[in-house]
Amino acid sequence: xxxxxLGKRVLVQRLEEATTTASGIIIPDNAKExxxxxxxxxxxxxxxxxxxxxxxVFGKYAGNELTIDGKSYLVIETDDLFGILKK
Amino acid sequence: xxxxxLGKRVLVQRLEEATTTASGIIIPDNAKExxxxxxxxxxxxxxxxxxxxxxxVFGKYAGNELTIDGKSYLVIETDDLFGILKK
Amino acid sequence: xxxxxLGKRVLVQRLEEATTTASGIIIPDNAKExxxxxxxxxxxxxxxxxxxxxxxVFGKYAGNELTIDGKSYLVIETDDLFGILKK
Amino acid sequence: xxxxxLGKRVLVQRLEEATTTASGIIIPDNAKExxxxxxxxxxxxxxxxxxxxxxxVFGKYAGNELTIDGKSYLVIETDDLFGILKK
Amino acid sequence: xxxxxLGKRVLVQRLEEATTTASGIIIPDNAKExxxxxxxxxxxxxxxxxxxxxxxVFGKYAGNELTIDGKSYLVIETDDLFGILKK
Amino acid sequence: xxxxxLGKRVLVQRLEEATTTASGIIIPDNAKExxxxxxxxxxxxxxxxxxxxxxxVFGKYAGNELTIDGKSYLVIETDDLFGILKK
Amino acid sequence: xxxxxLGKRVLVQRLEEATTTASGIIIPDNAKExxxxxxxxxxxxxxxxxxxxxxxVFGKYAGNELTIDGKSYLVIETDDLFGILKK
Numbered sequence: 001x002x003x004x005x006l007g008k009r010v011l012v013q014r015l016e017e018a019t020t021t022a023s024g025i026i027i028p029d030n031a032k033e034x035x036x037x038x039x040x041x042x043x044x045x046x047x048x049x050x051x052x053x054x055x056x057v058f059g060k061y062a063g064n065e066l067t068i069d070g071k072s073y074l075v076i077e078t079d080d081l082f083g084i085l086k087k
Numbered sequence: 088x089x090x091x092x093l094g095k096r097v098l099v100q101r102l103e104e105a106t107t108t109a110s111g112i113i114i115p116d117n118a119k120e121x122x123x124x125x126x127x128x129x130x131x132x133x134x135x136x137x138x139x140x141x142x143x144v145f146g147k148y149a150g151n152e153l154t155i156d157g158k159s160y161l162v163i164e165t166d167d168l169f170g171i172l173k174k
Numbered sequence: 175x176x177x178x179x180l181g182k183r184v185l186v187q188r189l190e191e192a193t194t195t196a197s198g199i200i201i202p203d204n205a206k207e208x209x210x211x212x213x214x215x216x217x218x219x220x221x222x223x224x225x226x227x228x229x230x231v232f233g234k235y236a237g238n239e240l241t242i243d244g245k246s247y248l249v250i251e252t253d254d255l256f257g258i259l260k261k
Numbered sequence: 262x263x264x265x266x267l268g269k270r271v272l273v274q275r276l277e278e279a280t281t282t283a284s285g286i287i288i289p290d291n292a293k294e295x296x297x298x299x300x301x302x303x304x305x306x307x308x309x310x311x312x313x314x315x316x317x318v319f320g321k322y323a324g325n326e327l328t329i330d331g332k333s334y335l336v337i338e339t340d341d342l343f344g345i346l347k348k
Numbered sequence: 349x350x351x352x353x354l355g356k357r358v359l360v361q362r363l364e365e366a367t368t369t370a371s372g373i374i375i376p377d378n379a380k381e382x383x384x385x386x387x388x389x390x391x392x393x394x395x396x397x398x399x400x401x402x403x404x405v406f407g408k409y410a411g412n413e414l415t416i417d418g419k420s421y422l423v424i425e426t427d428d429l430f431g432i433l434k435k
Numbered sequence: 436x437x438x439x440x441l442g443k444r445v446l447v448q449r450l451e452e453a454t455t456t457a458s459g460i461i462i463p464d465n466a467k468e469x470x471x472x473x474x475x476x477x478x479x480x481x482x483x484x485x486x487x488x489x490x491x492v493f494g495k496y497a498g499n500e501l502t503i504d505g506k507s508y509l510v511i512e513t514d515d516l517f518g519i520l521k522k
Numbered sequence: 523x524x525x526x527x528l529g530k531r532v533l534v535q536r537l538e539e540a541t542t543t544a545s546g547i548i549i550p551d552n553a554k555e556x557x558x559x560x561x562x563x564x565x566x567x568x569x570x571x572x573x574x575x576x577x578x579v580f581g582k583y584a585g586n587e588l589t590i591d592g593k594s595y596l597v598i599e600t601d602d603l604f605g606i607l608k609k
Contacts, residue, residue: 242346
């Protein structure tokens, strides 16, 4: 089952907080909005600056959750993506 | 009786939550806005990215309900459609 | 006496709720905004997607009421029209 | 003394409610915004769809009152004019 | 000392209320926003529809007061000018 | 150390209130927003209608304060500048 | 690990307040929004007026914090950058 985002949206699979602490972004424990990260699974045809496979960083409360074939995802507007993380 | 949406709107027949749990999207039970899904019945002439028959995903409180010939539908603005679900 | 709407507005004669229950749209009894329907009597020269005689569906609280020659009408912005009902 | 409206505004002389009840629009007594009517006295050079002498219908609380040479008028933005009444 | 307004603004010298009552606009004593009038002293280079010397009418709370060489003025955005009063 | 404003902003050195009372603008002591004045020190490359050295007038609460090499300045958006004061 | 900002955003490494007090901008201790400064680490491809290495000044509460490889950064929209500090 494939989810094709509409508008300026991408489908993202959130990376676990535990993983990020070990190797990459560490979310500081304070009152500010804490960014999260995830892998882009699919993008709308209207999206140009992000591609499938990109690891994106976004605000903790960005997007809407949905579950496809038992897996959890986020649908996020590209304006809510802070940037792409490259190794 | 045919309903022709105006503006950037589509007419959608909501899929039952029970059906979705079995085969497709499972709505997680938490406090975030829970997406729903439905089948597009008709689209406005101003709509380009969605077609009749598409299974669309949208926020639980998106759109306005109306009943035609005894059946319930939703009229939804395309900006409120998160994406299309393809099998 | 003729009323010529200005801006993106149409003049609509509301169809009675009793009539609609029998033959067409049935307004469900719940807390969501309940659409109404009516017949377009005249349109502004700025309106392109709706014509005189169209049966339009709109939110229950859309438009402004006015009475011409003793009959009640609604002046509605076309953005507030959900769609056209065709038999 | 002449008042030349600026922006998308017109100067309107309000018709008395009593007059309107007899011959034309009757304002229903309910909680919704009640339209009023008046005669256009002068228009801004930026106004295209309304002319001097037109009888216009507008919301009861539209515009700003001002008095010129002892007579009361309303300065109304054309977006707040619902339409033109023709006999 | 000369004040050259910036943006779509004009410098206005307010006419006294007492003067206006005698010869021109009379501000009615009610709860609605009461227009005031004044003479345009200087205009921004971005202003096209108002000129120095025009007597303009505006809302009582429009603009910002400032004093130049001991005289009080108002700096008003042209969108807040209702019209020009001509004798 | 040089501060180059970004966007439609200018760097302003505020003139003391005492000075202004003596020779130029006097800020009236009332409840309305009280304009202040200052000298433009540097402008963004996006700014066209104000130049270095101009004495500008602005609302008392406009801009953001910052200190460079021990001197206090304001960074102000040009939309918040009411005008230029010329002698 | 590289962070490529998206939209009109830049990645900034905040300069310590202690450093700034000694050599450059001193943040006054009052109730107004206090600007901070930092070095631009990377910029989005959509950003034109700021470059990597620029020392930028911004509001104390601008941007979102994130940590990459154990270092703290801010992702800031360029509209929230007041200017560039040059020595």
